[in-house]
Amino acid sequence: MTTMNDAIQQRREVLRKIKQEIIQRLNIQREESQIDDDTALFGNGLKLDSVDATEIVVMLDKVFGIKVGESDDPSYMRSINSLTTFIIQKLNA
Numbered sequence: 863m864t865t866m867n868d869a870i871q872q873r874r875e876v877l878r879k880i881k882q883e884i885i886q887r888l889n890i891q892r893e894e895s896q897i898d899d900d901t902a903l904f905g906n907g908l909k910l911d912s913v914d915a916t917e918i919v920v921m922l923d924k925v926f927g928i929k930v931g932e933s934d935d936p937s938y939m940r941s942i943n944s945l946t947t948f949i950i951q952k953l954n955a
Contacts, residue, residue: 876946899943928952
């Protein structure tokens with residue numbers, strides 16, 4: 863069983879990695895510190911599109927070893943935070 867500090871540290875690490883990967887893979891012209899954890903991935907947030915969504919699914923597989931299934935609720939791509947929660951749930955399953 864993980865402690866609260868372990869869970870917080872894991873979340874911080876996943877958030878940092880997601881931001882790094884999104885900046886690098888999708889050529890987002892921002893620094894990590896300029897992307898709020900609640901930033902929407904689509905719409906008025908980072909303004910990603912369907913091609914970017916596909917790249918995020920590839921990133922999940924390559925970086926975190928997570929295969930997204932048809933049964934997964936697509937709302938995990940709503941924000942940086944929701945993506946982080948999705949990854950942590952999959953990693954800890």
